[in-house]
Amino acid sequence: MRTHTCGELRLAHAGEQVALCGWVAHRRDHGGVTFIDLRDREGVVQIVFHPEDAPAAHAAAQELRGEWVVRIMGVVRERPEGMANADLVTGAVEVAATSVEVLNSAETPPFVIEDRTEADELLRLEYRYLDLRRPEMTRGLRLRHEINRTIREHMDPLGFLEVETPVLTTATPEGARDFLVPSRMFPGSFYALPQSPQQLKQLLMVAGQDRYYQIVRCLRDEKPRADRGLEFTQLDVEMSFAEEEDVMAVIEPLYARIVRETQGADVSTPFRRMSYDEMLERYGSDKPDLRYGMELSEFTELFEGSGFTSFAKVAADGGAIKGLVAPQGAAALSRKELDKLVEDAKGRGAAGLVWIAVEDEGALRSPVEKFLSDEERTGILERTGAGAGDLVCLVADRIDRTNVALDGLRRDLAARLDLISEDRWEFVWYFEPPLFEWSDDEVHPDPRSADPGTRLRGLGVVARRDRGEVRPPDPRVPLRSPAPRGDRVGDRPVGHADGREGCDP
RNA sequence: GCGCCUGUGGAGGAGUCCGGUCGUCCUCAUCGCCCUGUCAAGGCGAAGAUCGCGGGAUCGAAGCCCGUCAGGCGCGCCA
Incomplete structure (x- = not known):
């Protein structure tokens, strides 16, 4: 042929x-x-x-x-x-x-079959077979293949077995909501699809399978986001008789190799290491993008008893006042864009956002300029090192909301001010994630680990690049199916996801 | 569950704030003619739209108001 x-x-x-x-x-x-x-x-x-x-x-x-x-x-x-x-x-x-x-022969396609296509994703999903002809989509499929191949080549000589675990499992009470599959053999009962295969780890570890991995699909019935679909693929690595350093010694070279072989970029090892608390303090996020600066500073005690009463009240009530400096942000952003920053901060749940433009000669321009004392002005400038043309942004609220708002602001400003080095990769290990997290009305166990054994020595790795973690930059590229249409009953499928009684299999 | 934004020929956008001149415009695609070295070919021409849907106020709506549907982004949620 x-x-x-x-x-x-x-x-x-x-x-x-x-x-x-x-x-x-x-x-x-x-x-x-x-x-x-x-x-x-x-x-x-x-x-x-x-x-x-x-x-x-x-x-x-x-x-x-x-x-x-x-x-x-x-x-x-x-x-x-x-x-x-x-x-x-x-x-x-x-x-x-x-x-x-x-x-x-073929009908005229509904959109341009090229990388420059601007067709709406809904249309592209409708004609998936056309969309997948685009070179960009082919690259996504190939990238995933290359990553998987690299993982297998790396893990085999280290003595890890590649295992498979069941897709039809039982529901576990913690974590994300399960996707359910009705059982024909046991009417009224449901299988659960795995949110994460780690739930099966004890079985294999106790059985003496002391080094294994799998490249495995995880499914979570939660509201999707731009960087998060209902299903995704995870590399699950488990090892017995290992200390933290042993785990990192396996993972760091693997990730560096994946980036080198698929992106042609060098990653320096060892990766950076940071405690969870430090991460939140400096970036307001447990998955910060480290390819640019704009670290957060804290101003809470500076505003204790301040004449700017809304800030003073937050400080008095145990909240946090934090901020960041956007280099040349004042020079680059219009008044309209500044107003948008405030709206976005509110949209992320914070009470608001105060921007302070630093002009020549150290003069400040801000909606709240007249409320600031001389001590506060110099305090802000000294702590941030802000100079002419820079933009200082402050958020005052409960600490979690302050962090969420500033994390979002930091990402938006980095994109707007073109601060992101797209070809750079910055990994970071974080240690000591919390055992519990605060909710509005209670304290409850942090869901990030289903396994109490690892909870005590939490360890995570983050590589922030674009929207992805360690996966193709656009997670929607490969293998996503169109969203199911119709046949939904309310927000959740009919069935019982959280309890065990409905899950005989 | 909540908030913000979007919906205009086949695709993407402008027009909407401030109603009449708007089914007006731009890029691409489609069709026809021309063209012997282009490569997102080029030139000329043509066709193609009940402005997401429903209701309302108005002499008059793509535009204003209410509702509804679909989609996007964010928060909650989720690792």
């Missing part, structure tokens, strides 16, 4: 008779000579039809349209002087067609 893929042809193939199969990406008709860009998964190559050299093929080419599937016979040749296309890996050559066979 075919002798080569479209994307593999190079100068070395010149002179060869080839047969190619692929999709018509573009047709360029010059009235005489006509070009087709033929695409398959491996890439794109230019096909040229000359009316004199191959009249039949040239005539057939006039009928071709976008996304038709064709088989081309022809001869690979070096492109004429000056006609090479450096943007294509196959750009040094072209295929002079001698015949065309239409394998399938």
Whole structure:
């Protein structure tokens, strides 16, 4: 059927008779000579039809349209002087067609099948088979493949067995809500799909399977977010007789290798290490993006008894006043954008946000400028080191809300001010996550670990890049299914996710 | 569960604050004609839309008000 893929042809193939199969990406008709860009998964190559050299093929080419599937016979040749296309890996050559066979015609696609497509994701999901033809989507699939392959190559020599655990399990009472699968054999009972395969770890560890891993799907029936779908893939590593350093000695080289082999970027090891508390103090988040600065500073005691009464009240009530400096933020942001920062902070649950623009000569411009004492002005400038053109943003609220608002602000400002080095990777280990977390009305166990054994020595790793953690930058790229439509009853499926009694299997 | 935003020819957007000149415009796609070296080809032309849906105020609505549906982002939730 075919002798080569479209994307593999190079100068070395010149002179060869080839047969190619692929999709018509573009047709360029010059009235005489006509070009087709033929695409398959491996890439794109230019096909040229000359009316004199191959009249039949040239005539057939006039009928071709976008996304038709064709088989081309022809001869690979070096492109004429000056006609090479450096943007294509196959750009040094072209295929002079001698015949065309239409394998399938196609309707006009509803959106452009190229990386530059701007079609709404809903439309792309509706025509998933078209969307997946886009090179970007192919890259996503390939990236996932490369990551998985790298993991397997890395883990095997270290003595880890790759295991599989059941997909149909029983519900566990903690953590996320389970997806449920009704059982035909046990009417009225449900299987639960795993939120995380770690729930099966004790079984294997106690059984003496002291080093294993799995690349495994996790499913959580929780409200999705931009960076979080209902299902995702996790690398689950378990090891017995290990200290923290042993775990890190396995993971750090693996992650560094994944980044090197799939992104071509170097990651320095050992990774940074930080306590959970320090992370929250400095970044307001347990998954901070460390590719840029804008660390948070604390001002709570500076505003104790302040004439700016709303801040003074927060300080008196045990809240926190924290802030950050956006370098040249005052110079870059319009008044409208500044107002938007305040609205976004409120949208994230904080009482508000106070921005202070530092002007030349250290003068301050702010909606609350007249409430600030001289001591507070110098205190703010000294602690932040803010200079002319910088923008200081302060949030005063209960500590958790202050952190949420400033974490969001920090990310928004980094994007707005173009502070993110996209090709950089910054990992960090964090230690000592809390055993309990505060809720509005109670204290309850922190759900981040289902296993009391690891809770005492919590250990997590975070690599903040784009929206992902250690996974493709856009987690929606590979393998996502369209959201289920209809057939929903309220917010949750019919059934009982949290108790054990409904889960015989 | 809550908040904010969005919905305009096949795709993406402008127009909406401040009603009439708007089914007006831009880029891409589609169709036709021209064109023998382009590669997001180019030139000329054409076709294509009950402005998400329903109701209301108005002489008059894409625009204002109410409702509703769909989607996005964030909070809660979630590791």
